[in-house]
Amino acid sequence: MPPGIQVSVKETAAELRLSHTPVREAFERLVGEGVLTATPDRHGFATPRPTVRDLAGLHRLFGVLLRGVAGGVPGGWQDDDRWTPDPADPSNAVEIAVARACSAPEVAIIAAAIRGAELRLVSHRLAEPEVVPDWGGGLIALRAGLTTGGGAALRAIDEFTDVRTRRAQSLVAAIEDLHR
16 A cells, blocks of 8 residues: 555455454554554554655665574575566565575564565555666565575675665655655
């Protein structure tokens, strides 16, 4: 969902054929995770509208967390070198790129935090193929770096994070334009 959209408990409950209580409880949990915000009147919910600073911070957090799991990735695992990221589903492409690094049991807690950060980034991932230069190549490089492990993984993570941090203003503007 685009940033700033009101989310109705009543409509969501009707769509899912559930009572209002479990939907409201789920929305309140999503507020706690930063995926939704409570409206000022505390009777509704909306998707957050991150500022440029918020978005840049989320990308830096994603990179720091990814560095945390990269240390536990054994280098030299086989990868499908024919993988091509799908620009129609950029958030899923990021998930695929980092999935192997997040699969080791010893990094489960950090991997959960990465998924939480990704949930907060998902609406802005939609703009990445248009705003980030060589978007697909960057994801392929990230996956390859994580496949290799060691210093290659850290360099790939830093490049992936840095380009998105530098483009935070353009990403926010592109998402706002996309949903006007």
